[in-house]
Amino acid sequence: MNFFHRHRALVPYLLLLPGLAWLALFFVVPMYYLGYTSLQAGDLFSGYTFAWAWDNYSDAFTLYRGHFIRSLEYAGVATLAAFLISYPLAYWIAFRGGRWKNFLLLLVIAPFFVTYLIRTLAWKTILADQGFVVDALRTLHLVGEDGRLLATTTAVVAGITYNFLPFMALPLYVSLEQIDKRLIEAAQDLYASRVKAFLRVTFPLSLPGVFAGTLLTFIPAAGDFINAELLGTPRQLMIGNVIQSQFKEVANYPQAAALSFVLMAGIVIAVLLYARAVGSERVTAGTAA
Amino acid sequence: MSIAAEQLPAPRRFDLSARAVAAARHHLLTLFAILALVYLLLPIAVVVAFSFNDPVGRFNFTWGSFTLDNWANPFGFPDLRGAVVLSLEIAALSSIAATILGTLIALALVRYHFRGRGATNLLIFLPMASPEIVMGSSLLTLFLNYSIPLGFATILIAHIMFNISYVVVTVRARLAGHDRHLEEAAMDLFATPWATFYRVTLPLIAPGVLAAGLLAFALSVDDFVITYLVSGSDQTFPLFVWGAARVAVPPQINVIGTMVFAAALVLMFLNIAFQWRRSPKGAA
Numbered sequence: 001m002n003f004f005h006r007h008r009a010l011v012p013y014l015l016l017l018p019g020l021a022w023l024a025l026f027f028v029v030p031m032y033y034l035g036y037t038s039l040q041a042g043d044l045f046s047g048y049t050f051a052w053a054w055d056n057y058s059d060a061f062t063l064y065r066g067h068f069i070r071s072l073e074y075a076g077v078a079t080l081a082a083f084l085i086s087y088p089l090a091y092w093i094a095f096r097g098g099r100w101k102n103f104l105l106l107l108v109i110a111p112f113f114v115t116y117l118i119r120t121l122a123w124k125t126i127l128a129d130q131g132f133v134v135d136a137l138r139t140l141h142l143v144g145e146d147g148r149l150l151a152t153t154t155a156v157v158a159g160i161t162y163n164f165l166p167f168m169a170l171p172l173y174v175s176l177e178q179i180d181k182r183l184i185e186a187a188q189d190l191y192a193s194r195v196k197a198f199l200r201v202t203f204p205l206s207l208p209g210v211f212a213g214t215l216l217t218f219i220p221a222a223g224d225f226i227n228a229e230l231l232g233t234p235r236q237l238m239i240g241n242v243i244q245s246q247f248k249e250v251a252n253y254p255q256a257a258a259l260s261f262v263l264m265a266g267i268v269i270a271v272l273l274y275a276r277a278v279g280s281e282r283v284t285a286g287t288a289a
Numbered sequence: 290m291s292i293a294a295e296q297l298p299a300p301r302r303f304d305l306s307a308r309a310v311a312a313a314r315h316h317l318l319t320l321f322a323i324l325a326l327v328y329l330l331l332p333i334a335v336v337v338a339f340s341f342n343d344p345v346g347r348f349n350f351t352w353g354s355f356t357l358d359n360w361a362n363p364f365g366f367p368d369l370r371g372a373v374v375l376s377l378e379i380a381a382l383s384s385i386a387a388t389i390l391g392t393l394i395a396l397a398l399v400r401y402h403f404r405g406r407g408a409t410n411l412l413i414f415l416p417m418a419s420p421e422i423v424m425g426s427s428l429l430t431l432f433l434n435y436s437i438p439l440g441f442a443t444i445l446i447a448h449i450m451f452n453i454s455y456v457v458v459t460v461r462a463r464l465a466g467h468d469r470h471l472e473e474a475a476m477d478l479f480a481t482p483w484a485t486f487y488r489v490t491l492p493l494i495a496p497g498v499l500a501a502g503l504l505a506f507a508l509s510v511d512d513f514v515i516t517y518l519v520s521g522s523d524q525t526f527p528l529f530v531w532g533a534a535r536v537a538v539p540p541q542i543n544v545i546g547t548m549v550f551a552a553a554l555v556l557m558f559l560n561i562a563f564q565w566r567r568s569p570k571g572a573a
Binding site: 020029121162230 | 332403546
């Protein structure tokens with residue numbers, strides 16, 4: 001016991017050591033091996049060896065450019081859609097929820113309680129060619145007689161939007177809920193219209209939640225491959241699909257590693273640009289909340 | 290607020306039509322919010338409903354007829370039981386390990402001043418901000434380069450890794466609200482550091498630790514992407530669903546999915562009730 005009194009300065013490091021060592025060993029070190037593997041050459045039977053094989057990267061950009069662009073497009077559209085759906089919802093819960101707030105919040109995160117793959121399969125049921133949604137759209141002539149939803153870009157983007165929506169809604173709710181209601185009342189007392197009070201007071205104060213929600217939605221969406229696989233066709237394949245098939249089906253590990261590295265670098269650059277545009281403190285403040 | 294006076298609109302007269310518009314907008318917002326909730330909950334309703342389906346073919350995608358057979362025989366499909374058991378084992382072990390490691394980090398972050406706090410926070414934040422596919426593929430390259438056989442151990446390693454950050458964040462949020470003077474008082478009253486931890490700190494953080502453990506368990510049960518990359522030939526429940534989605538989707542998948550959903554819901558309600566009882570407002 002006296003050990004702790006005498007070496008009090010050491011205590012925090014002893015507390016940190018096991019957990020941080022685990023993260024260093026199985027999160028940081030693997031990043032090095034991802035880079036190392038991405039420069040290997042060879043084949044599965046004779047083995048892959050390190051060879052400064054930069055062609056894995058040039059292949060990543062030439063062969064799979066379309067997949068990268070598609071991933072960023074789908075993730076961008078899904079993030080925007082999730083924002084447009086979540087903001088009014090989060091606003092409504094934060095300002096009109098009253099004593100039902102916790103219950104309504106539970107409904108928002110309820111999809112997380114159903115296994116990711118199962119809820120995506122449920123969309124397959126909902127959007128099926130014989131399903132009620134397609135029936136309704138056909139009756140309303142919004143799609144043609146042989147029109148379909150499943151196996152389309154719309155289905156994939158809708159699936160991504162759905163699966164990551166709570167990641168958008170929760171930070172939005174947290175930042176809206178924290179707003180001092182008196183500030184909005186003050187704006188209205190000073191003759192700001194409701195719209196103006198929202199645009200000049202409420203929305204700016206909710207920006208940390210907007211930034212956090214955008215990142216938490218966009219990052220997993222850009223790497224997703226489940227929605228494209230289950231709800232799309234080969235024409236909707238994203239970079240995540242290519243990476244998983246290069247690892248698990250083709251077993252071309254260097255190519256898969258290079259693609260993964262490019263995806264990570266692309267996301268890091270996008271996040272840094274985003275943080276620079278809106279201010280890094282706002283981004284981290286929102287994520288911490 | 291930094292709204293300058295000259296930017297404010299000129300005072301306006303109150304008129305009835307503006308009130309009517311406001312009322313309509315009020316209800317429009319409510320209507321929109323309800324539609325958004327329907328969108329969020331519809332797939333869950335489908336999952337539960339189709340657990341009672343007697344499908345026509347191998348795929349449980351279109352409604353055949355109502356049956357209770359799937360519920361009477363939830364594991365009546367080859368390999369399903371093994372996958373569920375593996376998922377529960379991994380979730381139990383990884384959530385316990387991650388809860389211990391993460392709670393220690395959270396204690397250090399909230400209770401001590403030390404050099405390297407910024408780097409620690411960054412290391413906690415990064416795994417939560419990285420795409421799963423990148424974490425999974427980098428772990429896989431590590432295992433491949435050292436020829437480590439893929440299976441139970443590699444899945445467990447990965448799950449502990451991605452759970453630690455979530456535990457730290459959850460426990461830290463709980464700890465930050467507490468008065469560290471309580472611990473100093475215990476020390477002043479000659480409690481040993483261990484007794485202080487056991488008698489003062491642990492009871493204070495117990496709800497946070499429990500919540501973190503449950504969150505870790507849930508994240509582990511649900512994880513697909515990382516597990517898929519580092520699993521080798523072992524199958525957790527989500528991997529079983531993935532494999533099944535290509536050849537046959539038995540309704541038993543919906544039964545297990547509904548069970549997981551119900552269990553999570555019950556735990557959430559217990560957690561809310563627990564907090565409600567502990568809070569002074571609810572104790573009345």
